[in-house]
Amino acid sequence: MKSVVVHAGGRVLVEDKPLPHIKSADDVLVKVYCSGLCGSDIPRIFHEGAHFYPITLGHEFSGIVTQTGSGVTDLKAGDLVSCVPLQPCFNCPECNRQLWSQCKNYHFIGSRSHGGNSEYITVPRNNLFRLPEGTTPTEGAFFEPMTVSLHTMVLAGGCKDKDVIIIGAGTIGLLAMQCAAALGAKSVTAIDINPTRLELSRTLGAKYTYNSAEMSADDISRELDERRFDQLILETAGSPQTVELAIKIAGPQAQIGLIGTLHNDLSLNAQTFGLILRKELKILGSWMNYSGQWPGVEWDTATRLFTAGKINLSALIAVQGEPQVYANAVTALDGKPMNGKIMLDFSDNETH
Numbered sequence: 001m002k003s004v005v006v007h008a009g010g011r012v013l014v015e016d017k018p019l020p021h022i023k024s025a026d027d028v029l030v031k032v033y034c035s036g037l038c039g040s041d042i043p044r045i046f047h048e049g050a051h052f053y054p055i056t057l058g059h060e061f062s063g064i065v066t067q068t069g070s071g072v073t074d075l076k077a078g079d080l081v082s083c084v085p086l087q088p089c090f091n092c093p094e095c096n097r098q099l100w101s102q103c104k105n106y107h108f109i110g111s112r113s114h115g116g117n118s119e120y121i122t123v124p125r126n127n128l129f130r131l132p133e134g135t136t137p138t139e140g141a142f143f144e145p146m147t148v149s150l151h152t153m154v155l156a157g158g159c160k161d162k163d164v165i166i167i168g169a170g171t172i173g174l175l176a177m178q179c180a181a182a183l184g185a186k187s188v189t190a191i192d193i194n195p196t197r198l199e200l201s202r203t204l205g206a207k208y209t210y211n212s213a214e215m216s217a218d219d220i221s222r223e224l225d226e227r228r229f230d231q232l233i234l235e236t237a238g239s240p241q242t243v244e245l246a247i248k249i250a251g252p253q254a255q256i257g258l259i260g261t262l263h264n265d266l267s268l269n270a271q272t273f274g275l276i277l278r279k280e281l282k283i284l285g286s287w288m289n290y291s292g293q294w295p296g297v298e299w300d301t302a303t304r305l306f307t308a309g310k311i312n313l314s315a316l317i318a319v320q321g322e323p324q325v326y327a328n329a330v331t332a333l334d335g336k337p338m339n340g341k342i343m344l345d346f347s348d349n350e351t352h
């Protein structure tokens with residue numbers, strides 16, 4: 001079978017690999033249809049950030065069940081599934097409290113073990129989410145990134161009747177906007193420094209857009225004045241500047257959901273820190289996409305939104321193609337962030 005393999009030094013090669021086999025009773029053999037490149041994969045590919053090399057990445061993928069282990073009773077050949085990549089131990093105090101992402105003994109498909117950038121992969125039953133009839137393989141590959149902001153919304157107690165402000169109009173931000181609009185936000189605002197991304201935000205549910213390269217935090221706050229109560233701000237850009245911006249533009253008692261990972265240190269001066277106290281801000285750290293009953297309500301919500309046709313994905317995808325097309329597109333990034341999702345597609349000419 002074909003597999004897209006990452007070697008040390010940023011080499012991304014299409015290679016032939018032996019077909020995987022079912023090894024335990026709860027294993028499921030999946031024929032992969034569609035697999036997205038995640039921002040977190042960039043350091044794994046280009047900056048020696050993988051746990052081992054060579055590695056087959058891919059933790060945002062969909063596929064069709066082709067064979068099940070003897071202990072699997074609730075999935076059958078032909079079912080469309082989405083990968084749930086976290087592998088908590090299900091057995092520690094954190095797991096007993098259903099704090100899956102806090103498990104200390106976890107594994108992760110596509111980082112601590114080989115992932116879905118192969119024609120076939122075996123996955124334990126717990127790491128598959130069955131998709132309802134009518135879901136497309138492309139949608140299936142977006143469950144993982146989509147549930148990231150849905151998790152923050154769960155932590156925030158939902159976004160109904162809130163003015164939701166999304167900082168960063170990358171894949172996570174553009175999905176968050178559509179989710180917020182579909183889940184009853186009073187208004188959706190997008191903030192980014194890229195005019196094209198802001199334009200796109202307007203077509204995907206953002207009523208207001210502000211360019212933070214052209215506007216100061218004070219300018220943006222003035223614009224937000226009438227929407228300053230009941231704010232939920234989602235920081236998805238992951239830079240020190242945008243975290244600071246979130247604190248500065250927040251209204252009284254606003255919730256700030258921090259989603260983006262920082263790669264540089266954040267330092268706040270005393271005055272900016274004081275804003276957290278004065279405005280009584282509620283800072284919500286958000287990690288991965290799991291809650292309550294495994295894998296979590298986020299995954300059911302994603303199902304509902306996709307089934308209802310509320311999420312436009314085509315505008316988010318820059319490249320979708322077979323292994324060599326995908327490998328070329330990834331190589332061309334040369335360590336830089338994606339501008340639009342890069343998708344590996346094994347579904348040949350099947351409709352999706």
Ligand SMILES: [Zn+2]
Pocket residue numbers: 038039040059060144145
């Ligand atoms: Zn990811």
Ligand SMILES: [Zn+2]
Pocket residue numbers: 088089090091092093094095103104105106
């Ligand atoms: Zn655990």
